[in-house]
Amino acid sequence: MIYMDNAAATRPFEEALETFEQVNRNYYYNTASIHPEGRRTGQLLEASRKQVLELLGLGGHGCVFTSGATESNNIAIQGVLKNKKQFGSTVLVSEIEHPSVINVIEEMKNEGFDVKYIGTKENGQIDLEDLGEKLDNDVVFVTVMAVNNITGVIQPVSEIAKILKNYPKVHFHVDATQAMGKVDMDLGGADTLSLSAHKFHGLKGAGALIVKREGIVRPVMYGGGHESGIRSGTVNLGAVAAMAKAMRIATENREENYRRVARYNERVRDAVSALPSVHVQPGGVPHILNLSFEGAMGEVVVNALGARGIMVSTTSACASKLAVLNETLVAMDNTEAIVKGSIRISFSSFTTDEEADILIEALKGVHKEIGGVLK
Ligand code: PLP
DSSP states (O other), X not given: OEEOBTTTOOOOOHHHHHHHHXXXXXXXXXXXXXXXXXXXXXXXXXXXXXXXXXXXXXXXXXXEEESSHHHHHHHXXXXXXXXXXXXXXXXEEETTOOHHHHHHHHHGGGGTOEEEEEOBOTTSSBXXXXXXXXXXXXXXXXXXXXXXXXXXXXXXXXXXXXXHTTOTTOEEEEEOTTTTTTOOOOOTTOSXXXXXXXXXXXXXXXXXXXXXXXXXXXXXXXXXXXXXXXXXXXXXXXXXXXXXXXXXXXXXXXXXXXXXXXXXXXXXXXXXHTSTTEEEOOOSSTTEEEEEETTSOHHHHHHHHHHTTEEOBSSOTTXXXXXXXXXXXXXXXXXXXXXXXXXXXXXXTXXXXXXXXXXXXXXXXXXXXXXXXXX
């Protein structure tokens, strides 16, 4: 089988798996224990933290290890807003965020916050003019993702950070889950950042919340005080060390991978654009390619590719079982037929030239097979 659903989960690097195993064999102690082995284990945790921050180029920031981006987003949104109530009650969120942001923000309405959505342009980027119009003195929180998980479109994070400099009480949260290891972005303007290891060839069950200054996030879960009290609970050190390892490999090879994956993206894009009734979405990071066979259901195309040995997804793995229209594609003003017929192909550093060739032939084959239903 050919795996092209890497925006949902990536295959771990061998080195990450080895690190996980070695750490669980040799450093199985609690990172908070003060006996000699506990201290040695705690040192490995701190070395992983330092490495993650250095690889991000954010040496002066804090890093709280979590179980993944869903947890990081939850802590950032709920933990920051606890501190903000006296300063204002408006929260601005882009309408194309992942459910682990949107659903938490929606829940904040029950805490008395007023939620406003920032619009999206047809090219898939958030509308900075709309952001400017919605910013006022009551706004305390803005959240925008770095790279969209449905289209791969890169969001203007550093421009937003520049705009928000004029609003000092606004906290700027960035969900960088799909950017890490894929594209070099300036993320230094964000107050908090979410990461997830399994999106860059680490293991599931590890992620990080990067925090600009101490004290800006309050805990949302209480316990023994691990991770500066922000994320209590014994740290999953094996997965954390494996994440740091995967991050190093992904970062060191990022440029070369970007160039190679961009070639695959372009070739697939060119081949399918020539077919009638195929709509290709604007792109960003080359790892994600979203296209629609207008008139067909995305699920049918995914299954037809599956029968040919290629694994892709409809929109995102989280939404693929739900009968709802994808919000990102709707926000970009796509027709219902395009949204319903959409599939997401996502490459990784393991994708090969040969796999890209097989994909192109398979897409052509499926197009012919279902030609009768296409618009
Ligand atoms: N944010 C984005 C943009 C994502 O793509 C995902 C996963 O698909 C998440 C958050 C959630 O990440 P995790 O699975 O680590 O909770």
